[in-house]
Amino acid sequence: MPEPEDLLQRDVAAINSISAVPTILDVVCRTTGMKFAAVARVTEERWMVCSVLDYLEFGLKPGGELKLETTICNEVRCVRLPVVIDEVSEDPLYRDHHTPKMYGFQSYISMPIFLPGGEFFGTLCALDPRPHRLNTPEVLGMFRLFAELISSHLGALERIADSEQQVNAERQVSQRREQFIGVLGHDLRSPLGAISMGALMLKEGGLNEDQEATVAMMERNVAKISDLVDDVMDLTRGRLGGGISLKDLTDAPLEPMLRQIVEQEQTIKQQPVIECEFSINQRVSYDRNRMGQLFSNLLSNAMKYGLPGVPVAVRASADQEKFTLSVRNGTHPISQEELKKLFLPFMRGPGAKEEKGLGLGLYIASEIAASHGGKIEAVSEEGEMCFTFTMPVRQAA
Numbered sequence: 001m002p003e004p005e006d007l008l009q010r011d012v013a014a015i016n017s018i019s020a021v022p023t024i025l026d027v028v029c030r031t032t033g034m035k036f037a038a039v040a041r042v043t044e045e046r047w048m049v050c051s052v053l054d055y056l057e058f059g060l061k062p063g064g065e066l067k068l069e070t071t072i073c074n075e076v077r078c079v080r081l082p083v084v085i086d087e088v089s090e091d092p093l094y095r096d097h098h099t100p101k102m103y104g105f106q107s108y109i110s111m112p113i114f115l116p117g118g119e120f121f122g123t124l125c126a127l128d129p130r131p132h133r134l135n136t137p138e139v140l141g142m143f144r145l146f147a148e149l150i151s152s153h154l155g156a157l158e159r160i161a162d163s164e165q166q167v168n169a170e171r172q173v174s175q176r177r178e179q180f181i182g183v184l185g186h187d188l189r190s191p192l193g194a195i196s197m198g199a200l201m202l203k204e205g206g207l208n209e210d211q212e213a214t215v216a217m218m219e220r221n222v223a224k225i226s227d228l229v230d231d232v233m234d235l236t237r238g239r240l241g242g243g244i245s246l247k248d249l250t251d252a253p254l255e256p257m258l259r260q261i262v263e264q265e266q267t268i269k270q271q272p273v274i275e276c277e278f279s280i281n282q283r284v285s286y287d288r289n290r291m292g293q294l295f296s297n298l299l300s301n302a303m304k305y306g307l308p309g310v311p312v313a314v315r316a317s318a319d320q321e322k323f324t325l326s327v328r329n330g331t332h333p334i335s336q337e338e339l340k341k342l343f344l345p346f347m348r349g350p351g352a353k354e355e356k357g358l359g360l361g362l363y364i365a366s367e368i369a370a371s372h373g374g375k376i377e378a379v380s381e382e383g384e385m386c387f388t389f390t391m392p393v394r395q396a397a
Contacts, residue, residue, distance in 0.1 A: 008048055011041045011121070012063050015050035018153045024124070024146045025053035032139060034107060034128035039150065041122040042068070042077045050122070056129070072099050073110050073123045080120060082111045084140065087131035107132040111143040116155035124150065192229070196222045244367045246287040254323075255280050257288065258316055261296050269303050272329075273311040282318040285394040286372060294368040295325065297361035298376075298387050302329035305385070323374075324390050331385035339378050365389075 015021055025037040035055035041048045047068045049060045060066075068074050072083050072094075085091050085108040088100040100108070110125040124147050133139075199218045207215060255278045262274050302312045310330030317324050345363040362376075369376045374391025 008041060008043075008046065009063065012048065012050045014154060014157050015039050015041075015150070016062060017157065018150065020149065020153065021051045022053070024149070025051065028124075028126050028143070028146070029053055029055070031142060032107075032109075032126060032128075032134060033130075033132050034126045036128065037124075037126040039113070039122065039124055040071075040073055042071075042073045042120070044077075047071050047073055070099055070102055072097070072108065073125060076110045076112050076123050077120055080112055080114075082109070082140065082143070084109045084135045086134050090131075103127070105129055107134060109134045109139070109143060111140075111147045113147045113150050113154075115151060115158075121151070121154065192222055192226055244290065244364070244371045246290060246371050248287065249285050250288055251283040251285050252288070253280070254284055254286065254291070254316065254318075257292055258295060258314070258325075261292060261299065262314060265296070265299050265303060272303060272306055272309065274299070274303075274314060275311045276314045277316075279317040280323070282320055282323075282393055284318050284323045284391075286323075286391075287368075290368045290371065294365045294389065295327075297365040298325075298327040298389070301361055302327045302385070302387070306330050307332070307383075318393060320393065322390050322392055324388065326386055326388040328384055328386040330383055331380060333383075334380035334385065339380060342378055343376070362387075 021039060025039070028037040029035065036053070036058055038052040038054075038060070039050045041050050045068060047066045049062060049064050049066075051062055052060050054060060076083055085094050085100075085106075088094050088097075088106045088108070094100060094108075100106070105127040106129055108125070108127045110123045112123055113121045115121050124143060195218065199215050199222065202211070202215050258278065259276065262276055266274050299312070299314065306312055306329030313326075313328040315324075315326045315328075343362050343366045345360055366376050369389050369391065372391045373394070374389060376387055376389045379386050379388070
């Protein structure tokens with residue numbers, strides 16, 4: 001089957017993109033005294049020059065071709081060995097060969113170039129109308145070294161092209177996934193709103209005890225799904241580069257909100273005990289809803305992954321420069337490799353007591369921290385896990 005034209009042109013472009021090739025051809029000519037040197041792409045059907053140094057005015061340019069059967073490079077391709085001729089008229093194998101007669105050369109050398117996987121690519125070749133001493137260890141070694149150098153460059157270019165293709169494919173898949181998640185999250189809000197409204201209407205109609213329990217269960221599940229949708233939408237915004245936006249910044253006291261979240265979590269989960277220590281002596285500018293979400297995610301994570309019977313410790317303080325919020329729980333040792341993954345989406349830490357949720361809590365908390373100009377750091381040592389959020393103190397607009 002003939003080689004596709006676009007593939008041959010790609011190979012020509014690849015050779016021409018290797019900055020060392022012109023220098024290699026120049027060294028070949030200067031060292032051997034020959035007036036023509038080239039890198040050729042040789043296939044079962046075609047011979048095409050990729051790069052050339054031509055003092056003979058032979059007329060070949062990159063992309064130019066010779067009929068394959070008129071070249072000795074075709075024989076090199078078949079036997080996969082170099083051909084070296086010091087003087088055609090004295091060579092028993094090539095003195096009557098049609099190629100030297102057709103192109104008028106006396107000295108010739110052609111070294112095969114193999115791709116890193118062993119596939120034959122082409123040749124590094126040189127010729128001249130005058131005889132030259134080529135069949136020496138020095139000349140052969142030089143040509144072999146240059147052929148291997150070209151092969152190494154081609155392999156590197158192929159690996160780069162494969163990596164770029166893989167990155168582009170992964171980027172397209174990621175974009176489609178994010179678009180799908182965004183559309184899905186948006187479209188789920190309408191039926192959730194309808195279910196919530198229906199539950200509210202049922203409550204107003206007068207229900208018996210069992211019916212009230214059913215409606216209450218519906219409302220709890222609607223709230224859970226709504227939270228999941230919110231998490232998915234936050235994930236989508238973060239992954240698409242928009243980050244998590246802040247709205248209605250306030251400098252209202254933080255402590256009441258933090259204590260309210262502690263009470264809610266303690267009521268829902270009951271265990272473990274939550275110990276609090278607040279020393280917020282400076283007003284802090286923050287988004288109330290987002291800050292509450294950040295703290296709730298950290299606290300919920302600590303209660304989910306903490307060791308049984310070990311209290312969760314919450315500390316919050318603010319001075320003139322920064323606000324600091326830490327959540328500490330007992331834990332089994334966690335490796336540095338696992339710590340690095342904790343803030344990735346869809347990741348759950350080792351030793352979870354339950355598998356509910358999407359594993360987005362810490363990721364979203366870190367995005368909210370970044371939106372406030374701060375960061376969350378995780379440290380695991382001496383049987384404790386501590387998440388510490390710090391952000392600069394700013395005044396609300």
